[in-house]
Amino acid sequence: MQTIHNYIGGKFQEPKTKNYLPIYNPATGEIYAQLPDSDSEDVELAVQSGQEAFLSWSSLSKEVRANYLLKIADGIERRLDYFAEAESNDNGKPLSLAKAVDIPRAISNFRFFAGALQHFSSESHSMEENAINYTLRDPLGVVACISPWNLPLYLFTWKIAPALAMGNCVVAKPSEVTPATSHLFAEVCQEIKLPAGVLNLVHGYGHNAGEALVKHPLVPAVSFTGGTKTGAHIASIAAPMFKKISLELGGKNPNIIFADCSWELALETSLRAAFSNQGQICLSGSRIFIERPIYEKFKEEFVRRAKLLKVGDPLDSQTNQGAVVSFDHYQKILSFINRAKEEGLTILAGGKAVELTGRCARGWFIEPTIIEGAGSESSLNQEEVFGPLVTLNPFDKEEEVLEYANSTPYGLASCLWTENLSRAHRMSKQLKSGIVWVNCWMLRDLRTPFGGMKNSGTGREGGWEALRFFTEPKNVCIQY
Ligand code: NDP
Numbered sequence: 001m002q003t004i005h006n007y008i009g010g011k012f013q014e015p016k017t018k019n020y021l022p023i024y025n026p027a028t029g030e031i032y033a034q035l036p037d038s039d040s041e042d043v044e045l046a047v048q049s050g051q052e053a054f055l056s057w058s059s060l061s062k063e064v065r066a067n068y069l070l071k072i073a074d075g076i077e078r079r080l081d082y083f084a085e086a087e088s089n090d091n092g093k094p095l096s097l098a099k100a101v102d103i104p105r106a107i108s109n110f111r112f113f114a115g116a117l118q119h120f121s122s123e124s125h126s127m128e129e130n131a132i133n134y135t136l137r138d139p140l141g142v143v144a145c146i147s148p149w150n151l152p153l154y155l156f157t158w159k160i161a162p163a164l165a166m167g168n169c170v171v172a173k174p175s176e177v178t179p180a181t182s183h184l185f186a187e188v189c190q191e192i193k194l195p196a197g198v199l200n201l202v203h204g205y206g207h208n209a210g211e212a213l214v215k216h217p218l219v220p221a222v223s224f225t226g227g228t229k230t231g232a233h234i235a236s237i238a239a240p241m242f243k244k245i246s247l248e249l250g251g252k253n254p255n256i257i258f259a260d261c262s263w264e265l266a267l268e269t270s271l272r273a274a275f276s277n278q279g280q281i282c283l284s285g286s287r288i289f290i291e292r293p294i295y296e297k298f299k300e301e302f303v304r305r306a307k308l309l310k311v312g313d314p315l316d317s318q319t320n321q322g323a324v325v326s327f328d329h330y331q332k333i334l335s336f337i338n339r340a341k342e343e344g345l346t347i348l349a350g351g352k353a354v355e356l357t358g359r360c361a362r363g364w365f366i367e368p369t370i371i372e373g374a375g376s377e378s379s380l381n382q383e384e385v386f387g388p389l390v391t392l393n394p395f396d397k398e399e400e401v402l403e404y405a406n407s408t409p410y411g412l413a414s415c416l417w418t419e420n421l422s423r424a425h426r427m428s429k430q431l432k433s434g435i436v437w438v439n440c441w442m443l444r445d446l447r448t449p450f451g452g453m454k455n456s457g458t459g460r461e462g463g464w465e466a467l468r469f470f471t472e473p474k475n476v477c478i479q480y
Contacts (some may be wrong), residue, residue: 002033004179007186009049010196016041026092026323027314029362035179038204040212046200047216050142050169053197058139058167066114073110075188088314090180092323095315106153112446113161120467131479137471139167143221144213149175149325150280159223162466171200173210179203228455246459246469250384251412254405255285259293261417273441275368278324279388283413286390289401295394303348306368311354323363330364333387346372376404406432412452415441
């Protein structure tokens, strides 16, 4: 059985406890590897090793640091197929998706921040009193990066790349459910001779290794992506210690379709926004609002196409929908479906687990599920399911749909389909979410601020926002 190790001070190491946790392949339901069950002792070693590397790493020129980032990107790219297979086995997502999206995006994260670092400049403000202010932006030290299981390498590197770019050392904890590609990533860092201690990986449970990292007094900043409840807990630890925090949390995103939309594009993209990655994307359009005149027509075609999605072995190139990430998560999604049935809602498509044969006979698969009749206040329209389950909801007026859209505690992303330019601008301004996509979904420019409002988090990632987060600004005022 394959064993994953912590990566501390440039070396692969056992956890101090010598305890390991099982890693499951969600498509087969079988244990295929094990990972360290690390605790505060391992975190201590990792933070120390980051501290030892910090001075020399942060003193390197921007160009040299950028070159390391580019070498990491090249190292991942050389093994793209291998990374994609590992991601698919670990997470249950279709191999085709890992190859086309997850791993290429991890590569882009490093290339993007290698470039951004070299264009980054801090602010300067001149004053009429013959004075000039300039802002120094120094790296913070050893920072924590904690990421979830849905887009494992993609989100992990989205934090690590800007942190390293700005001269910080990193102690990172990937989700214990999907650690495989982070381990391969550490191999790449070793291969390209990233100086020891600059990047450290500690594997294990969030409540154990993750929490020890958040609590560590020598870690001044925590960049976290995960559930809202975990984010609140992390904030409660970090706030009294006055740490910087960036929290990218859950979402319950509205996808609003007006009758004047570009029909085919709206339909096809809404299907992707609903079910890509088995609906396990924080940005998924899981509440679909359709203007009444096209409601029935949209419903019929959306349901027809959802039923054509092939749920199957993630390694099969014909598969559209793979397995959901874990048995616990599988049960959680099914419990939402059962609740909908108990409430007498209409299940237009799906509504049950899929039992495959052969290699995947014991895997965790769920049909793309479409539900009609849930009120805007119902749990199905308020709570994040994070699975292949969406609701269809008719509306009559712009003000009405705006109220529905903004009615959840979340505020991550919204999607809007209309050819009416004024309406697009008007609604974009009023939607309470950190991201609004008009006539598109998941179209990402890495320079833009990424993140949510309300219970979807605090702070923004991407572009200058990420580079600034990983620095401590200091204003110097000189009068002449
Ligand atoms: P969790 O909040 O359960 O976990 C996220 C990470 O935090 C994991 O590495 C986890 O470790 C760790 N963790 C858990 N408890 C603690 C703790 N007390 N201290 C420190 N670290 C801890 O989220 P999931 O992994 O279940 O991911 C799904 C969630 O992530 C969804 O709500 C989704 O919306 C959100 N998400 C948000 C995104 C955004 O950009 N806004 C993007 C993608 C996902 P372990 O795995 O061991 O529990």
